[in-house]
Amino acid sequence: MPSEALSARRITQVLHEGFADPSVGPSRRRAQSDLVDDWLRELWGRADAPVSGAALAAIGSLGRRSLGPASDLDLVLLLDPEQVDAATAEQIATALWYPIWDSGTSLDHSVRSPQECAEVAAKDLRVAISLLDLRPIAGDEQLVSEAAGHVRAQWRREARRRVKELADLATDRDRRYGSLAHSSEPNLKSDRGGLRDITVIRALAESWLADHDHAVVDAAATALRDARDALQAVTGSSGTRLRRADQDSVAALTGHATADDHHAVLAEASRAVLWELHRAVRAAEAGLAPGGSATRGAGADRRPALQRHAHGVLVQAGEISVDPASEDPLRDLAAIRHATTTGLPLSTATLARLAQATVGPLRPSQRDVLIDALAGEHLADTYEALDIKGIVARWVPGWEAIRNRPQRSAVHRFTVDRHQIETVLEAQRLLPKVSRPDLLLLTALLHDLGKRADARDHAVEGAPLAEAAALHLGVEPEDARTIARLVREHLTLVDLATGRDLADPATLRELLTAVGEDLDTLELLRALTEADAIAAGPAAWSTWRADLVDHLTGLARTALSGTAPAPRLRLAPQRSAQEAVLGAVRRSGGAQVLYPAPLDAEPISQICLGAPDGEGVFAAMARVLVRQRLDVHSAVVSTLDGVAVNTWWVAVAPADLPHPSVLRTALERELAHRDRADARVLELPPAAPPRTTEDTPVVTLLPGASSEATVVQVNARNRPSLLADVAQAIALHGIQVRSAHVMTLGRRAVDVLYLTDGHGRELDPPSTGRIVAALMEAAET
Incomplete structure (x- = not known):
């Protein structure tokens, strides 16, 4: 096959082997890998390499036989320095790398001995993980087997020492990359919950320290790789960033009616990946935890110490569970509250049981515990654990319709459901500024329930949904009506402040009508406006907008109370100027x-x-x-x-x-x-x-x-x-x-x-x- 024809062959093959059926994806990727393997073997045959002491091996997606139609090639030229001299090594490398570059294929390559593979893997965690996928392509297969064996044995031997390094790697990715599930333009490879995290999960399994749910991870990998393949087929490039301009085409190619439907599938897959990654890291860390204060008993009877908390909540081995014998109606919500306030994870068994539990309208006492949970600083992590099991949708009516739903707005960083959680987190800072902090937290949780498919005005359509959800969560009818009003008007204050003439009396009249001429509702709306905007993203809130919002709020406050003068508008034209x-x-x-x-x-x-x-x-x-x-x-x-x-x-x-x-x-x-x-x-x-x-x-x-x-x-x-x-x-x-x-x-x-x-x-x-x-x-x- 001429090298210049490879890229066209790869794209043509992927377009002819279907996308709509997920079962086709793995076989299609193996066929892609076989196509490239055959081409590389042709190059090897023309490289005049010795029969032994030299081999070409693949890592990355080609090493895993999960190659996309335009994916980069990650290759390792393995050489035994006792059998191959430097001149021969250079001749083989030149014969291999230049045709690949000439074909327009992106290449990441290295030349190493089996001993050097083990040495670099010992120093660099990312290299160690990548070399676990080492697979022979051509040449001396025994040499590749020797290198792979060295790397794998070393990985298992040193895994206990490197668990913290692995955990730090996962934490670093949390800081450096966005969430695939919540991004409007996700990177299918690098974002959190993407293909790179799947590689880390499987590396942990190779260490024998922690396993994962193989069916869940395999299904997620298939969804993400199918999307990557379709994206590369659409763009003709190796990029993995799913940009807005390509989302409709990629969705159609993968058999989804709309880009939003496809995004929901990707979000579900990536959240499953993150959950399995966190579970695997936790399991590995727990396996290394020392004895002592965290355990009780002696010898074979030693087991993790058990801490009992109110309402049947238990903490054992760093996880939260519940006493199955407890009939306390606050038990489950108290466990969730303990998770959001302490940062300890809910146990897998507890999450599984919550996912099956019957949930009815909350009692006032349960509502109060839920509000306490919403005030917890670790709410986001707890939410992700609950939601991956579908628990939040069981508790909050209307949640399923916005779950994993992308936001088609440049200012939003998160999906609709996660944006509401972020709004709650931002609202926590503003609780001292309002007379009803409970209503602020609940409204923040429910304010975008109207952002469902085909919604025309999400604020207006969301108001009755929020009222019904509030009543289900145990809120009194009058308070539920206040929540509905706040949801209906949650964009009114910022829209009026930034888009209307503040000197026109009609602007103030419209705001007073929106809050029902009630001062407490005005203060709640002001706090909700800020929390909602900051949660959306940096483009939605600034000192400039805050100043305008505060000025209009001050005018309304003065009109309603007659005691608090409106703040001076710093961004008003200076009269002297x-x-x-x-x-x-x-x-x-x-x-x-x-x-x-x-x-x-x-x-x-x-x-x-x-x-x-x-x-x-x-x-x-x-x-x-x-x-x-x-x-x-x-x-x-x-x-x-x-x-x-x-x-x-x-x-x-x-x-x-x-x-x-x-x-x-x-x-x-x-x-x-x-x-x-x-x-x-x-x-x-x-x-x-x-x-x-x-x-x-x-x-x-x-x-x-x-x-x-x-x-x-x-x-x-x-x-x-x-x-x-x-x-x-x-x-x-x-x-x-x-x-x-x-x-x-x-x-x-x-x-x-x-x-x-x-x-x-x-x-x-x-x-x-x-x-x-x-x-x-x-x-x-």
């Missing part, structure tokens, strides 16, 4: 630029631009910022006595801003040529065409958001010229911008525009229709 720019424009008759005092330790700068008001001024200012590569976070647009004084917040540190004279000159040039179509063209590469429905812009009217202007929201994929293009569309239609509120979330920009006609009035229906169409076109450009 506006007045200085206004005076400078009046004196000079031209454009002016001022940088107000910077915010402390904030990578956001404030820029105040002023110019005589008129058509196209807002668009001209937006173009200046685009040309200076200044990404706009927010803007407040105002006209003072015929002068446009617009304040912009840009994502750059004050020290990195261009000199004000540079912006002033650029603004004067834009204003002078604002009527010339050629001068309005931005020298930027065109935006990439939409790849998914998520990239499609949405322009929405917000009726009732203001009694003084027509409010329009533009939600589109972000790009440097988006705001300038939107502003230009508005200028071309002769419409005025009273204020603009810009928010960037990951790849999306959400711009809320308060628009009026030339007389400062709301737009009439025909004008509204025209501007909505124009904004849609501008957002798509």
